[in-house]
Amino acid sequence: MKINLKRLNNNYHFETKNERGDIVHLDNKSEENPQGSSPMDLLLRGIAGCSSIDVVMILKKQHLELDDLQVEVEGFREDGAIPNVFKKIHLNFMLKGDIPEAKAKRAVSLSMEKYCSVSKMLEKAAEISYEVNLNEKLIS
Structure with missing residues (x-):
């Protein structure tokens, strides 16, 4: 690269x-x-994109199609610190479609905890958390 x-x-x-x-x-x-x-900003975009690609890929392998996928990412930095790195990053996954809750949770979990290279790299420096919403309902 x-x-x-x-x-x-x-x-x-x-x-x-x-x-x-x-x-x-x-x-x-x-x-x-x-x-x-x-x-x-690009780091936050990177973790959102990387994890979203994983989620779509995992669900496609199970023959499940999303109607919509959105991710809101928020990074928290320590005021006045130099360098001013992210200390915490939180992702809110918002999935829509005819997807079983367990499969939606599992797809996001696999991405964030195993497959997403950006997440795995950033977790060495920042605490990363996430939540999953399916069809506008919080499921984890």
Whole structure:
């Protein structure tokens, strides 16, 4: 895996490109008009994306189709700390569809505790928690 970064202005706006040519813009969140995500924002997006891919894959292998999947991720940092790393990360998985509760819980659990590379990497630095909602009902 390889990423190239190029500075686009005189401040903090950068363009990153992977080997396939996919582009993601980065910027400093304290800028007046940021032109991209902050690096810490991308970490939260990464854990949401990685775990969601796992959940979809696990359910597809069981021939279960989701009508919708959304994940809300919140990262908590220690005020004033340098570096200001995440101390806690909480994910709220919101699944919709004709999925048995046990299978929905298990898919999320397998992702977060076994398969999601981003989660496994970040758990070395931050406490990670999650909850699962199925069809607008909290199930774990």
